[in-house]
Structures are given as structure tokens and as C-alpha cells.
């Protein structure tokens with residue numbers, strides 16, 4: 001049976017949906033599994049038809065956009081009522097996005113500039129349009145300021161593949177078929193089992209069928225072939241190790257992260273946070289079977305344990321940032337001696353952009369995009385969101401880069417040379433700053 | 438009794454809007470309102486930003502056409518600072534802009550417009566959408582997807598991301614295309630040109646089928662606004678061109694936009710109404726977008742597209758007021774974009790690393806940049822201080838340029854529908870998809 005989904009758009013740009021559509025042919029396999037009950041951008045259902053639905057009767061609601069108008073506010077409430085799961089879809093919905101920069105001003109200042117002062121107004125008209133318009137709220141807020149959000153897909157926009165795998169996950173689909181046997185059967189280094197050396201390897205629960213590249217290079221299996229129908233006896237050892245996750249090494253943390261992304265098809269790398277217990281919710285409401293539903297109990301125990309751990313340790317999911325996925329050299333031949341503006345010169349393609357003098361938000365930005373901006377020689381501006389919240393972002397940036405990069409500037413000098421700190425360090429997240437601007 | 442017909446929301450539209458038609462006791466149309474219900478105040482919060490960061494912020498105005506919202510403010514800042522860009526950067530930007538035009542026009546035709554034509558306007562709303570078109574006409578559907586995919590991938594290759602590109606910088610482009618990437622796209626060009634032509638054929642068939650509608654519904658004389666370069670159709674660079682309802686043409690360099698373009702703040706819409714200033718409001722209300730562009734152009738920039746334009750003109754005149762011909766004009770622009778892409782991909786400047794001026798200095802002053810976005814003229818006016826920080830910004834985006842004209846057209850159509858009952862006698866074809 002097709003799963004009912006609704007897509008809502010608040011004040012935003014449509015780009016998350018464009019990104020979803022950018023999967024083009026890749027969308028064809030998921031479409032038949034969806035029953036789209038609301039999607040004004042594409043489908044002709046009117047607002048009343050959503051209102052008329054029974055509460056909780058739509059399984060998944062994607063909300064794109066942030067809350068600028070009273071209409072946005074009402075629509076968020078409506079979606080929460082109608083949908084069992086709410087996904088904050090894109091950085092507008094997750095953090096407020098660039099238009100959150102408007103929170104530096106009062107509503108009246110904003111309205112005056114746009115509707116009264118701009119140079120092109122030429123016929124004496126002006127003032128806030130109020131006839132059949134919803135009215136503005138004082139400040140822009142992200143969706144979770146108004147209702148509970150079950151999961152976040154960050155990015156402006158989120159990567160196409162990430163969105164599809166998020167949807168596939170919610171539908172309980174797996175990207176690869178499961179084989180009967182576990183990876184350990186084929187493992188190229190069976191006799192020097194990595195689990196015995198204390199490394200987290202997911203071979204015992206992962207399906208056979210790959211080229212064995214990871215273990216042949218001495219690296220643990222991260223589960224990219226998905227779950228196997230049976231588990232290897234070594235799974236007991238793995239269970240034990242996954243019970244003491246708090247103390248695992250950073251390398252193991254990375255494996256874990258990849259495992260969850262690939263094996264369970266949870267697109268963590270697309271910025272998909274486990275803020276709510278999605279699995280529990282899907283199970284509770286769900287006609288779709290979760291990816292865990294048909295798994296061997298041992299596999300389910302391991303995977304469930306990891307998910308719960310991640311949920312309770314949000315810090316843990318903050319370990320990956322854009323630098324982790326960036327091919328440039330940190331500790332390169334270059335050193336930042338003053339802060340350069342983006343229009344200055346042209347950086348080389350090898351050295352870290354910070355070390356070449358530019359402000360790159362990579363080290364403080366959540367991984368997920370794969371370092372897209374850097375591939376065209378442009379610094380990251382932070383669209384996937386901060387890796388840490390509730391702190392002074394400018395200072396955190398300075399502290400981080402002084403510690404980890406070739407920078408021969410004092411913290412004060414570095415910060416003094418940035419003339420637009422809010423636009424530089426909180427371009428996408430100002431509306432999420434606790435306590436306001 | 439006064440009767441109000443509300444459509445909420447207007448679907449398959451970028452942005453947020455509702456439509457209200459008010460009829461009086463005698464069924465006469467009293468009022469038509471197109472209520473655009475959201476805006477985010479870019480005109481204010483760009484203040485205080487580094488001017489060179491503006492092109493990284495403004496693409497978020499529109500996820501369907503972020504490319505023009507990336508390139509146009511870059512041009513405005515270059516104008517303000519007096520920066521000249523290398524020829525390689527110019528061509529890369531042109532290629533980027535046309536790649537967007539190609540995917541956007543394909544999306545518009547197949548995903549936003551075609552469901553109406555292929556299923557007929559009275560089809561079940563649950564089915565009248567692109568998903569159903571793909572299911573029922575898989576060959577056409579897949580072709581459309583491959584066309585959009587080509588355009589979007591080319592945007593991503595040049596811009597870094599197709600949605601919200603980043604590679605343009607004041608002074609040029611941060612990186613050219615890699616040669617192997619360029620070659621990959623070149624290999625697909627032949628197919629793409631074929632498919633563009635096939636799309637035109639489908640379009641012409643639709644025009645023929647719906648001729649009664651094209652020729653009789655929503656034929657509304659207005660002014661038009663567009664961009665031409667020395668009179669020739671161009672979407673990356675040129676002057677503002679206005680065409681009057683009877684076909685007179687007026688050119689304005691971008692910096693003189695305030696002489697030509699007036700903004701009226703309506704009481705019922707957050708998207709403001711634009712008009713031709715010398716003619717006043719509402720007399721000077723103009724329309725933008727594809728048909729406005731073909732009305733403005735003396736000719737198209739490429740041979741196949743120009744041929745297609747001449748064919749359209751032979752049928753509906755040099756200056757056309759036929760609202761439904763917007764789809765036709767869009768297909769002409771679609772062909773031009775793939776021809777321009779083909780030419781530029783063969784030009785070695787698009788892989789030339791000399792694509793950024795190294796010597797860029799901020800200076801105090803203001804600058805204006807324009808391009809033609811897929812939905813109409815786009816204009817940025819940016820004021821910079823001596824350090825290159827934005828003091829003030831004014832944006833005239835495609836929605837502004839279209840909305841008053843759309844409302845005027847809707848008024849006309851509403852009268853046709855509710856007063857003249859003109860639709861009842863219309864000849865409609867059998868839907869292609871049943």
C-alpha cells in the first residue's frame with residue numbers, strides 16, 4: 001500500500017523540492033510507493049483538502065521553509081495535526097536560513113524598506129499590503145520553535161541523493177537486496193579478525209557480495225551492502241562492543257557513522273538528525289515496515305542500540321564536519337596571515353582555503369554535502385548548519401581554526417578583520433540563535 | 438449577492454499565492470486579485486553584508502532559477518566597483534545561464550504546463566500532474582527527465598551546485614569547466630538538440646489542438662518588458678527593452694532603469710506590481726517572461742530558434758498578446774538555449790583557467806545588474822561603501838514584473854468566463870491522456 005505523504009512549503013525558495021526533483025530518473029522507483037496527498041508546487045490538491053483529512057492520517061509530512069507569516073505558522077500547526085511524522089526539510093525549516101538575517105531588524109523596519117522606501121516606488125503608493133494577506137510575525141523562526149519535529153534533513157538544499165535515501169528509509173526500502181550469508185564468510189582477513197584487535201567491524205551482520213576492498217586494505221566493514229539474512233557467530237562480540245560506545249575511538253566513531261548511513265540507509269551524511277525516535281514512530285503508526293522489521297534479532301539489537309545511543313548523545317553526531325569530506329590539505333604550505341575577502345586573488349586548488357587566508361566555514365559546519373563549494377574553489381558558507389549550538393559562533397570559529405590550521409593571527413586580530421560577523425558566521429542559522437539577536 | 442470564488446493555493450506555481458474573483462449580483466466581475474502571501478525582505482537584510490557575499494545569499498530567493506539570482510547581483514557589484522571580467526568568465530556565465538534556461542523551460546513545459554494540455558483542463562486533480570504524465574507517456578516523460586537532468590547537471594558542473602550555485606565571484610568565475618567534464622556534456626549535445634526539437638513538435642501539436650483557446654482566451658494587450666543585446670534576444674547581458682501594446686520599442690541601459698520601471702505597492706499582494714513609468718499605473722502595466730522576450734527581440738540569437746520565431750510570428754503576428762502563446766515562446770527560447778550551449782561547449786574559453794580578474798578593489802558607489810531569468814527580467818541595484826559593504830539594495834524580480842500583468846490577464850479571462858460565457862463554445866481537443 002502506498003504511503004501517504006504531504007509536502008508543505010512555507011516562506012522559502014522551492015529549492016529543496018527542486019533538489020528532490022533533481023533525482024530525475026532516480027525518482028521513478030520511489031514514486032509508486034508514495035501517495036502524495038498535498039504538494040501545491042506539483043499537484044492540484046487545494047488547502048481545504050488537507051484540512052479535511054483526519055488528524056494523524058498522513059504518515060510523513062515534509063515541511064520546507066521557515067516561519068515568516070501568520071499563514072506559515074498556521075500551516076505548520078496544520079501539518080503537525082495531520083501527519084504522524086514531521087520532517088524539517090532543508091535549512092530554512094531546520095535553522096531559519098539566510099532570511100533569518102532579517103531578525104536583526106524590527107518588523108516595521110523591514111516593512112518600511114520594502115513597501116515604502118525602495119527607489120522604484122513611483123506613484124505615491126506604499127505601506128504594508130493588508131487586504132487578504134496573512135501578516136508578518138515579528139521574527140523568523142525555524143519549524144521546531146512552533147511544533148515538535150521528528151527528523152531533520154539539513155542543507156540548502158539537501159543533496160538529491162540524501163533526500164531520496166531519507167524517503168526510502170521512511171518507506172522501509174533497502175537499496176540493495178539482502179543475501180543469506182554474512183560478510184565474515186567471505187572476509188579476506190578472517191584469521192586476523194579486526195574485532196579481536198578492538199576495532200568496530202560490522203562484517204558479522206552485513207551481507208556478502210562486495211569486492212572485499214575494505215578488509216583487504218585492513219579497514220573494517222562499514223556495512224554498505226546492507227543487512228544479511230543470517231548473522232555470523234562473531235556478532236556476539238560486536239554486540240558487546242556496541243554496548244560501550246561512549247569510550248570508542250574517533251576512528252570507530254566514523255565507522256559507526258558510516259555504518260548507520262549505509263547499512264540502515266539512514267542518511268546521516270545528508271544531515272539527517274535523529275532528533276526523535278523515528279523508528280519507534282514509524283513502528284507505532286506505520287504501515288511501512290521499517291528497515292529493521294525483517295532483520296535477524298541480533299542485527300536489530302545492534303542497530304537499535306546504536307540508534308538509541310545516537311539519539312541520547314547528540315554530540316556524537318556532530319563529529320563530522322565539511323573538512324572531513326574535503327580533499328584539501330590542512331597543514332599545507334600556506335598560512336593565513338590576514339583575513340582575505342572572497343573577491344581577492346584566486347586560491348590554488350590544493351591547499352586548505354583557510355590556510356590561504358579565506359574564511360571557510362568547513363570546520364564548524366555539519367558534514368553532508370561532500371564539500372560541494374570547495375570543489376569550485378569557493379569557501380564553505382555553512383549551509384548545512386553548525387556543528388555546535390548555543391555558543392558564540394564567531395569565537396568558536398576562531399578558536400577552532402587557531403587550534404587546527406596554519407594561522408598566524410591572534411584570535412582578536414582574526415575576528416577584528418571580519419567586518420560582517422553575523423553574515424559570515426551565522427548566515428544560515430541566525431534565526432536559531434537562542435536568546436535572539 | 439456578491440459571490441467570491443477563491444482558489445487557495447494556486448498550484449504548480451513557484452511562490453505562494455491565492456486567487457480571488459469577486460462577482461456582483463448580476464454575475465459581473467467586480468474584482469480579481471492575485472494575492473501573493475509571502476515575502477522575506479531581502480531588500481533589507483542585505484544591508485551590512487559584504488557585497489561579494491550577496492550572490493551567495495540571493496539564490497535563495499528562488500530554487501527554480503537560482504542561477505540568475507547568483508549572476509545578476511555579481512554583475513551589479515562589478516558595475517558598482519568598476520570591475521571588468523575576462524572573456525572566459527563571460528562565456529562560462531553565459532553557459533551557466535543557458536543551462537538553467539534549458540532545464541527550467543523543460544520543467545515548466547512538462548511538469549507545470551503540460552498536465553493541463555495532455556490531460557485536458559477538466560481531468561481529476563489527483564491525476565492532473567507530471568507524475569501521471571510520466572506514468573502514462575513514459576517515453577515523453579523520460580525524455581523530459583533526461584533534458585532536465587542534462588541542464589541541471591551542467592549547472593552543477595559550472596556552478597558547483599545546480600540549486601544555489603557558488604562559482605561566480607566579483608571579478609569572474611572561481612573555476613572553469615574541467616576538460617573531461619566538458620567533453621562528457623559535448624557527447625550528449627546531439628541527443629539533446631534532437632529532444633529539444635521533438636519538444637517543439639509536441640508544443641506545435643498542442644497549439645494546433647488548442648488553437649481555439651490560444652486565439653481567443655486571454656488575448657490581452659499590455660506593455661512588455663525584456664532584455665536584448667543590440668536588439669537581439671539575450672538572457673545574460675544587454676539593455677532593458679520595453680514594447681508598447683502597439684509594438685513601439687524603447688531601450689534603456691540597466692543604470693537608467695528608474696526612468697522606465699515603476700513599482701506600485703498594491704493593498705492585496707506582497708509581490709508588488711511593476712509598470713512602464715512613462716505610461717503610469719495601471720495603464721503602463723506590462724508583462725514579462727517568454728512571450729515578452731520574443732516580443733522584444735528583433736530576432737533570436739541562433740538559427741533554429743530564429744526559424745521557430747519567424748514561424749510563430751507568421752501565425753500570430755510580430756507582437757503577440759496571446760497569453761497561451763507564452764508556452765510557444767518558451768519552446769523557442771528552449772531551442773535557443775540548447776543551441777547556445779552547443780556553441781559554447783565547443784569554445785575553449787569555457788575550460789580556460791584565466792577566468793578571474795585578480796585585481797578587484799571595492800569602491801564607494803552603486804551599480805545595477807540585469808539578466809533575463811527564466812520567468813522574466815531580473816534587476817539588482819546595489820549600493821556599496823568604500824570597504825565594499827552593502828549599504829542598500831533594491832531588487833526587481835521576475836515575480837514583480839509578472840504579477841500585475843497576470844492579474845490584468847486574469848481579469849480579462851474572468852470576464853470571458855463569467856460574463857461572456859466564452860469558454861462554453863470553445864473547441865477543446867480530446868485529451869491525449871485519458
Ligand code: SF4
Pocket residue numbers: 012013014015016017064065089090091092093097155156157158497500600
Ligand atoms: S533550505 Fe534552501 S533550498 Fe530549501 S527552501 Fe530553504 S532556501 Fe530553498
Ligand code: SF4
Pocket residue numbers: 322323324326327328329330351352353354355360361362363371374379380
Ligand atoms: S577549512 Fe574549508 S578548505 Fe579547509 S579543509 Fe575545511 S572545508 Fe576544506
Ligand code: SF4
Pocket residue numbers: 156322365366369370371372373374379380381382383384385
Ligand atoms: S560546502 Fe558548506 S556552504 Fe557549500 S554546500 Fe557544503 S555545507 Fe553548504
Ligand SMILES: [Fe+2]
Pocket residue numbers: 118480831832833834837
Ligand atoms: Fe523588490
